Amino acid sequence: MDAITIRNLTKKYGDGTVALQNISFSIKKGEFFALLGPNGAGKTTTINILTGLANKTSGDVLLFDQDVVRNYQQARSLVGLVPQEFNLDQFDKVYNTLFFNAGYFGIPRSQRHSKIESLLRELGLWEKRYSKVRELSGGMKRKVMIARALIHEPKILILDEPTAGVDVETRKSLWTYFRRLNQKGTTILLTTHYIEEAEELCQRIAIVHKGNIIALDTKNNLLELLERETIKVVLSEPLSVLPPSLKKYGAAVQHNALLLTINPKQNNFSKLLDDLRKTKLSIRKIETERTTLEDVFLHLTKK
Ligand SMILES: Nc1ncnc2c1ncn2[C@@H]1O[C@H](COP(=O)(O)OP(=O)(O)OP(=O)(O)O)[C@@H](O)[C@H]1O
């Protein structure tokens, strides 16, 4: 059974904005899945519908076999949400925030302390348990929201831009933490516009653009969408005129380097080397640049 099923989901807001246009996809149990897209693509709208914070206009949304509208309570208890916007009570203490949230999910008082302690220790926040939320840094507040989402040990964790405004070191440690949770069996849905984050963590990625899913595949298959490689030829001295034989590689001159592109599937790398040799240019080194998810993203959203 899939952990998340979305079928023909459409969302129109009251002001006429169509945020989601008949999207369908599902996320397997145990998967680490990303919704990647620019601002306004519809990521948060999707998540809000999954967690009952927004009403769908049409379509079906299931968490395991629970319909998020018809079986709201059961569906909601299966998921932990880290929202994009801070929604903690600034005057509440960290410990109490978690204590009350545990109550919301029906965890008996006697079991709350040990759960809170282990979560706060894992996230490096135990020392701050008696601080008011307003006394924490932005990154620490984000971690409190993560702890709050996990207090009832949900089968599905939904992270809406979980590392926005978080420093590089904390981001890396959160990535490790999320990866470990996923390895222990939690299905994770993440939204991000940090392409690096999706690339680093997720097995499959859906690219969302203007309320549509314009691509959905494994990371490697998405990278293959862009079957080209950039080759940088660094020369011993600057070049003023581009050798005509290199024009077919879409060559561009950049100071003392030449940028060329080839399609690796067409296997024309040795031809390129031949052409380069014939130009008699004095070559200092050749570098190849890996296609990144960013290239794929730009390519797809431009289309
Ligand atoms: N409550 C609302 N009322 C009207 N329109 C809304 C509402 N919430 C979102 N929208 C619109 O829906 C579209 C999708 O917004 P959404 O918040 O889902 O995007 P997002 O992909 O999460 O973007 P971001 O990366 O900026 O968080 C946008 O055009 C937005 O203006």
Ligand SMILES: [Mg+2]
């Ligand atoms: Mg959003």
